[in-house]
Amino acid sequence: MVRRLRSPEGQRDPLPVYRAFQELGDVVPAPWGGHFVTGFDLADQVLRGRGWLAPDIAWQERQPDPARWHAPATREMSRTLSRLNAPEHTLQRRSLGNPFGRGALEAVRPAVEEHVRTLLDRLDRELRAHGRADFAAVVADRLPIRTVGGWLGLPERDHDRILGFTHRQVFAQELLPTRSELAVSEAATLEMRAYFSALIEHRRAHLGQDVLSDWIRFWDEQHADDRDAADQALYHLTMFVTIASLETTATLLSTVVRLLLADPARWRQLRENPRHVDDAVEEALRYDPPIWLNSRIAAEDTVLGGVPVAKDGMVHVLFGAAHHDPRRNPDPGTFDVLRRGAHLAFGGGVHYCLGAGLARLEAGALLTGLLERFPTLRSAGEGPVYAPRLVFRRITSLEVTT
Numbered sequence: 415m416v417r418r419l420r421s422p423e424g425q426r427d428p429l430p431v432y433r434a435f436q437e438l439g440d441v442v443p444a445p446w447g448g449h450f451v452t453g454f455d456l457a458d459q460v461l462r463g464r465g466w467l468a469p470d471i472a473w474q475e476r477q478p479d480p481a482r483w484h485a486p487a488t489r490e491m492s493r494t495l496s497r498l499n500a501p502e503h504t505l506q507r508r509s510l511g512n513p514f515g516r517g518a519l520e521a522v523r524p525a526v527e528e529h530v531r532t533l534l535d536r537l538d539r540e541l542r543a544h545g546r547a548d549f550a551a552v553v554a555d556r557l558p559i560r561t562v563g564g565w566l567g568l569p570e571r572d573h574d575r576i577l578g579f580t581h582r583q584v585f586a587q588e589l590l591p592t593r594s595e596l597a598v599s600e601a602a603t604l605e606m607r608a609y610f611s612a613l614i615e616h617r618r619a620h621l622g623q624d625v626l627s628d629w630i631r632f633w634d635e636q637h638a639d640d641r642d643a644a645d646q647a648l649y650h651l652t653m654f655v656t657i658a659s660l661e662t663t664a665t666l667l668s669t670v671v672r673l674l675l676a677d678p679a680r681w682r683q684l685r686e687n688p689r690h691v692d693d694a695v696e697e698a699l700r701y702d703p704p705i706w707l708n709s710r711i712a713a714e715d716t717v718l719g720g721v722p723v724a725k726d727g728m729v730h731v732l733f734g735a736a737h738h739d740p741r742r743n744p745d746p747g748t749f750d751v752l753r754r755g756a757h758l759a760f761g762g763g764v765h766y767c768l769g770a771g772l773a774r775l776e777a778g779a780l781l782t783g784l785l786e787r788f789p790t791l792r793s794a795g796e797g798p799v800y801a802p803r804l805v806f807r808r809i810t811s812l813e814v815t816t
């Protein structure tokens with residue numbers, strides 16, 4: 415079933431695979447010893463429960479598979495937020511505060527709307543010149559890097575480079591990366607480390623009134639006698655926030671457009687009722703979440719949905735299957751903008767996504783602009799092309815026309 419999910423058919427339509435998983439139960443043993451969690455309530459319980467931990471470096475050290483868990487590209491992620499547990503995780507989260515609370519979001523909104531305007535100008539030019547355009551490449555990949563780049567002060571000339579190493583580094587975070595994928599990821603990791611280390615060094619020499627300068631001040635104070643420790647914390651934070659924000663948001667932007675264009679009536683109805691733009695974004699997050707899978711380990715011997723899981727045992731939350739659990743979202747295969755359904759696309763508990771508000775803002779601003787400027791937008795060609803991935807979904811191409 416994992417192979418089916420990664421295949422082009424599974425990427426295009428994962429619903430039959432979700433149903434096959436659900437038929438096997440809420441907690442399904444994986445051939446390599448872990449378990450998949452397919453039911454909504456149990457998925458929620460795992461993400462929020464204190465008995466479930468992130469697979470941190472201490473857990474990775476205990477694993478017998480050095481090729482996977484000791485690979486340099488995997489290790490590089492071990493000190494990032496999503497791989498930390500308390501108390502380190504608590505300190506790192508505290509250092510960030512709530513960067514996208516209501517006030518902060520309103521402060522970034524004008525910049526996001528300006529990025530939307532310029533990207534839609536570009537889409538317009540492409541459509542006029544060629545009659546069709548690749549929405550993923552021209553718009554969806556670009557809005558997140560411009561947004562987070564503006565927020566963190568990542569120069570525009572670096573954006574292609576950042577997108578390049580992000581696309582390649584992500585392989586190390588896949589469920590079962592091959593050796594060659596790990597090698598690609600390792601090369602990208604080296605580029606990424608060089609880039610962010612130089613960025614932090616430069617910013618430290620030119621401190622200003624910006625987000626990264628504030629982080630530098632915080633961590634320099636935490637590690638007043640140890641500049642290396644401050645630099646390490648800053649590197650992991652800056653690198654992770656950047657890469658966590660890019661493909662996830664780009665995939666949401668392409669996915670919501672793909673789902674709306676799949677039926678011309680949906681596009682028309684939303685155009686007539688633009689107050690439902692945010693509902694459309696939420697339904698896209700439920701119907702086809704950008705992250706398909708997230709893993710946790712059992713802190714102690716436990717029982718999940720009647721299935722024993724030993725201490726250190728890994729469970730993989732299948733977000734898509736959970737979102738299509740009919741006990742939580744009736745008639746789950748129907749894309750219904752007015753559903754107001756339940757989803758876990760931004761995770762839950764202490765690791766809840768830091769940038770959920772920003773991603774929602776970007777998606778809402780983009781859809782609003784698209785509906786206004788491209789009322790007759792429709793899909794062109796065969797439909798989207800997906801990267802064969804299981805954890806971070808990625809649409810590499812989405813041809814549109816008017």
Ligand code: HEM
Pocket residue numbers: 468495496497507562654655658659660662663666703704705708758759760761762764765766767768769770772773
């Ligand atoms: C549609 C877009 C996005 C989706 C679907 C998404 C999804 C997620 C999910 C599922 C998690 C939880 C990971 C876990 O439990 O281990 C997470 C964590 C995180 N996200 Fe997002 N994310 C998105 C956009 C963003 C953006 C725009 C940012 C930053 C500006 C961001 C920054 C983070 C960070 C820093 C974490 C780690 C939080 C922690 O472990 O404490 N994400 N995200």
